[in-house]
Amino acid sequence: MARKRFRDLTYRQQLAGGPVDLPFLMLVLLLTGIGVITVFSASFASAYYESGDPATYFRSQLILAVGGVIVMFLVSRVDYQYLRRLAKWGLVLSAVLLVLVKVPGIGITRNGANRWIRLLGFQFQPSEIAKVGVILYFSAKLADRRPEKKRVRWNPKMTLGKFLNFLDRIGFMELLPYLGVLLLMTVLLLLEPHMSGAILVLAGGAAVLFAGGIHWGWFVAGGGLVGAALGFIMTQTDYMARRLSTFIDPWSDPQNAGWQTIQSLYAIGSGGLLGKGFGQSIQKYLYLPEEHNDFIFSIWCEEMGFIGALVVIVLFVLLILRGYWLALHARDKFGALLIVGIITLTAVQVFLNIGVVTNFIPPTGISLPFFSYGGTALIIQLGEMGIILSVSRQIEAPRLG
Secondary structure (H helix, E strand, O other), rough: OHHHHHHHHHHHHHHHHHOOOOOHHHHHHHHHHHHHHHHHOOOOHHHHHHOOOHHHHHHHHHHHHHHHHHHHHHHHOOHHHHHHHHHHHHHHHHHHHHHHOOOOOOEEEEEOEEEEEEEEEEEOOOOHHHHHHHHHHHHHHHHHOOOOOOOOOOOOOOOOHHHHHHHHOOOHHHOOOOHHHHHHHHHHHHHHHHHHHHHHHHHHHHHHHHOOOOOHHHHHHHHHHHHHHHHHHHOOOHHHHHHHHHOOOOOOOOOOOOHHHHHHHHHHHEEEEEOOOOOOOOOOOOOOOOOOOOHHHHHHHHHHHHHHHHHHHHHHHHHHHHHHHHOOOOHHHHEEEEEEEHHHHHHHHHHHHHHHOOOOOOOOOOOOOOOOHHHHHHHHHHHHHHHHHHHHHOOOOOOOO
């Protein structure tokens, strides 16, 4: 037994030192590079207006991108199996950080929302860590899932016992701990309020649960329930109701609530087929708010046109498809679930961001991965890609002959 464990450990260490998946790595680096260059163009006017230096945001984003790439390579060198031990503590840390946003002196309020905290000289959104924490915890738990495991039986002679046995048979009792985690995280995020963060946490968690073997019927029921709850919140909360009204008819209030959406559509439409050319955007000159952040894709469309927009979308599609391919070929279930959660999270972010800037869906405040200006978000995104690359190192190369 000891010799077998030694052989397994040695074999795993050999696999962990294997090459990363080159196509996935190239796609990540290409998107990051395009994103940094786009930040330079999109932030030119805002940076000059704020500090007199048009390259302020660009230098910051470039430094963060280089740091994020270093983090990605370091994470890719770590055997992802060690992350199992950190899963529970990662979830606890995520919950604690989400609570800290409400603590005076630590939490930071912007535009009526408590989404940021300042710790040890760093300022970041705890929701970025919460997304990874939930995916990591769910992946570790579901990797050890045994559907045939003997279940607890309650007294069938009692009404409560019959009901609990029924819930156990349909799989609800197994699902209950995961629902508790998602409910806790969602409530903490909605208290900020951070609707987009809650959507992403639910999406990442649901993806891992689905890939982990939970019956599809629960996702139909859960999707309907979550959709109804989000609809109620958006119509009954002034903050969300204003966003919904803006989505339906941004021209009803063109000088205030609808301004950003209208200017985004102007930017995309004026780009035409080939765009105005790099650096030639008009909307970035303080017409379009958040032009280097949530609405950076609008500036890219204005400068690079439909063809440029299509190129970026295709790169994202290739990244996502390659990620799922790696999940299918992962060495074990834990690695596969990690990739599914992370790559689904990326896919949802891309869809929601592009959907918002084109007014296809209501405003959510979700940034575009690798493109939007931001400190910890970019580093954490590249760290997530490092986890995927770490899993790819242990995928055995096909044998020739």
